[in-house]
Amino acid sequence: MLEDVPRDPFADDPNDPAGELGAPDDPEPLTLAERDEALTDLADVEVFRSLLEPQGVLGLVLDCPECGDQHYFDWDLLRGNLRQMIDNGRPQVHEPAYRPDPANYVSWEYARGYVDGVIDTEESR
Numbered sequence: 627m628l629e630d631v632p633r634d635p636f637a638d639d640p641n642d643p644a645g646e647l648g649a650p651d652d653p654e655p656l657t658l659a660e661r662d663e664a665l666t667d668l669a670d671v672e673v674f675r676s677l678l679e680p681q682g683v684l685g686l687v688l689d690c691p692e693c694g695d696q697h698y699f700d701w702d703l704l705r706g707n708l709r710q711m712i713d714n715g716r717p718q719v720h721e722p723a724y725r726p727d728p729a730n731y732v733s734w735e736y737a738r739g740y741v742d743g744v745i746d747t748e749e750s751r
Contacts, residue, residue, distance in 0.1 A: 654715060655715050656711070656712070656715055661712060664708055664711050664712045665712060667708055668705065668708040668709065668712065670737075670738070670741075671686075671701070671704055671705055671708065672705070673741055674686070674737040674738075674740075674741060675701045675705075677740060677741060677744055678732065678737060678740060679701060682730065683730065683731065683732055683737075684700050684701070684726075684730040684731060685698060685699045685700040685701050685703070685704055685730075685731050686698075686699050686704060686731060686732060686733065686734055686737060687699075687728065687731040687732065687733055688733075688734065696728075697723075698723040698726035698728075698731050699723070699731075700723070706718065
C-alpha cells in the first residue's frame, strides 16, 4: 500500500543522491514469523497512535541497532515503513526527522505500558 507511505522528496529528481547507490537488490521475502511479527507491530502502532496522539505524542523513538542512535518516527512514517516491510520485504528509505523534539516522542516500551494501563483501568471499572 504505497499510498500509506510519505512521498519520496527526491522522486523524479534527476539529481537524486541515492541514484549513486545503484538499484537495490531484490529483498528476501519475509518468513511467516517475520511477517506475523510485522503485522503485530502494525496493529500495535495503530493502537498506540489512537491512544497517544490525542495526548500530543507525535510518534515513537526507536534505538537503531546499526548506528546506535535514536531514530524518531512520526505515526505515518512508522505505519508506512511497516506496510512497506510487509508488502516488499524491507522498509522504504526515508529522511530522518529534522531536529525532532524528544518530548514529543515515546519509546515502544512506554507506549506498550500506556496501552496496558488503559486496558487495566477499563477492566477494573
